[in-house]
Amino acid sequence: MTTSTKVRNLPGLLEPEGDWRNVFSYHPMDVELARAEGIHLYDTEGRRYIDASGGPMAVNLGHNDARMKAVLTAQLDDYAYVHPVLANRQRANLCNAVASVTPPSLNATDVVSGGSEVVETAIKIARQYHVATGQHSKYKTIALNESYHGMTLATMALSGNPRTTQHFEPLLPKWLHIQQYSDYRRPEGVDRETWAMTCAAELERAILYEGPETVAAFIATPHGCGPDYGVVAPAAYWREIRRICDAYDVLLIADEVITGFGRTGRWFGMDHFGVVPDMMVFGKGIGSCYAPLAAVTVSDRIDRSFKDGAYFVHGFTYGGHPLACAAGVKVIEILKEDRLVENSAAMGAHLHAQRDRLLVHPSVADVRGWGLFMVLELVETRSPRGYFAPERKAEQLLQSITLANGLVFYSTLYGPRRAPMMSRGLPIWVSPPLTITAGEVDDLVDLLDRSLGEWEDVLGVR
Numbered sequence: 001m002t003t004s005t006k007v008r009n010l011p012g013l014l015e016p017e018g019d020w021r022n023v024f025s026y027h028p029m030d031v032e033l034a035r036a037e038g039i040h041l042y043d044t045e046g047r048r049y050i051d052a053s054g055g056p057m058a059v060n061l062g063h064n065d066a067r068m069k070a071v072l073t074a075q076l077d078d079y080a081y082v083h084p085v086l087a088n089r090q091r092a093n094l095c096n097a098v099a100s101v102t103p104p105s106l107n108a109t110d111v112v113s114g115g116s117e118v119v120e121t122a123i124k125i126a127r128q129y130h131v132a133t134g135q136h137s138k139y140k141t142i143a144l145n146e147s148y149h150g151m152t153l154a155t156m157a158l159s160g161n162p163r164t165t166q167h168f169e170p171l172l173p174k175w176l177h178i179q180q181y182s183d184y185r186r187p188e189g190v191d192r193e194t195w196a197m198t199c200a201a202e203l204e205r206a207i208l209y210e211g212p213e214t215v216a217a218f219i220a221t222p223h224g225c226g227p228d229y230g231v232v233a234p235a236a237y238w239r240e241i242r243r244i245c246d247a248y249d250v251l252l253i254a255d256e257v258i259t260g261f262g263r264t265g266r267w268f269g270m271d272h273f274g275v276v277p278d279m280m281v282f283g284k285g286i287g288s289c290y291a292p293l294a295a296v297t298v299s300d301r302i303d304r305s306f307k308d309g310a311y312f313v314h315g316f317t318y319g320g321h322p323l324a325c326a327a328g329v330k331v332i333e334i335l336k337e338d339r340l341v342e343n344s345a346a347m348g349a350h351l352h353a354q355r356d357r358l359l360v361h362p363s364v365a366d367v368r369g370w371g372l373f374m375v376l377e378l379v380e381t382r383s384p385r386g387y388f389a390p391e392r393k394a395e396q397l398l399q400s401i402t403l404a405n406g407l408v409f410y411s412t413l414y415g416p417r418r419a420p421m422m423s424r425g426l427p428i429w430v431s432p433p434l435t436i437t438a439g440e441v442d443d444l445v446d447l448l449d450r451s452l453g454e455w456e457d458v459l460g461v462r
């Protein structure tokens with residue numbers, strides 16, 4: 001692996017120029033991708049990098065899979081697009097493939113082309129479901145503080161980060177947000193299970209405060225968000241959330257955009273808890289970045305109400321695009337054939353077994369997550385917790401150093417782009433393609449270990 005010690009240009013400091021001069025608001029590192037293979041990316045100068053976060057936690061298959069290229073080419077040979085008034089077999093194939101892996105009571109799927117679009121689709125389904133079943137006043141969706149569900153105006157309103165949304169106010173109706181399950185806020189001496197019940201009770205309080213007759217849905221990711229990014233709540237939390245939703249006829253929407261399709265070592269994040277939501281939304285891994293694809297799968301109960309006559313008022317030109325659907329079908333086939341969900345569990349265990357090696361670094365306050373989804377929380381001081389001031393450009397510097405060492409990480413780059421609501425550590429996502437081998441996990445951890453050391457030296461963290 002080529003390792004250059006040259007610190008790459010810092011994003012946000014460059015004026016886009018040359019071929020990039022007309023790309024709106026674009027802050028690339030000065031590394032241009034030439035090709036990709038397996039877990040590796042190659043730049044135009046021939047340097048090799050590990051795709052350490054799988055793009056934005058989205059590349060579940062390896063890059064350049066010949067089977068994916070064959071299926072996409074074959075689909076192009078037949079047709080690239082189906083007129084919406086005609087039957088689209090690829091859409092049906094994808095919906096059936098999804099139903100083969102979702103919980104038995106979740107079968108019908110609506111197909112769109114991106115994660116934000118699909119979250120918005122889910123809240124529209126929730127609203128229309130309640131109207132269809134005669135509960136016209138149920139329209140609000142409750143979400144979590146610091147959560148992230150997308151970048152459209154509605155999904156930004158749903159996400160819980162006022163620092164991001166402040167530039168765009170007024171948003172679409174900003175419904176209620178509650179505190180998530182948090183290990184940070186857990187009082188000393190209170191165990192996780194007991195605390196889980198206290199955290200879940202927030203939902204019941206919020207529903208009662210708003211009026212149960214106005215609340216349509218609750219949406220959350222199966223793992224923590226914001227300062228608790230990657231925290232996995234005890235199953236008791238989700239069981240209690242399920243009970244509360246049932247008690248007030250509030251639909252439970254699991255945003256599985258990141259966790260779906262094997263990332264956590266199970267097909268879906270919610271599988272770990274034995275809790276079945278009313279809707280699951282998928283993005284990222286379902287198309288594994290071979291095509292823009294996202295989908296929402298609804299419970300038979302919701303589906304029934306639409307089959308009974310309420311036509312879902314929705315649809316996008318690219319919804320159910322045959323190329324994207326064909327890609328999704330093949331992704332699911334390959335995940336099964338190559339046993340990649342099992343590999344995610346095994347390689348996830350191998351990765352997390354090296355947790356202590358990363359925790360030796362004074363900047364690493366925590367390492368958490370599940371399967372091939374590990375989140376490092378980086379801080380300036382561990383005790384008491386001290387966070388990097390944005391002016392220190394700690395995240396951009398880490399990006400530069402990891403790139404120089406042959407690792408590409410996704411990052412929030414939240415200094416220049418998106419300020420967090422509360423002070424928090426820098427999240428680093430280790431979420432490589434699910435095809436990774438034990439040797440490649442070791443290479444990744446070696447390079448990360450080295451990069452953290454170099455970064456701490458430059459910033460004087462000790």
Ligand SMILES: Cc1ncc(COP(=O)(O)O)c(C=O)c1O
Pocket residue numbers: 056114115116117119148149150151221255256257258283284
């Ligand atoms: C949990 C979650 N939901 C929704 C989205 C939005 O997906 P997209 O970027 O495809 O619009 C994301 C994106 O990171 C996400 O992490």
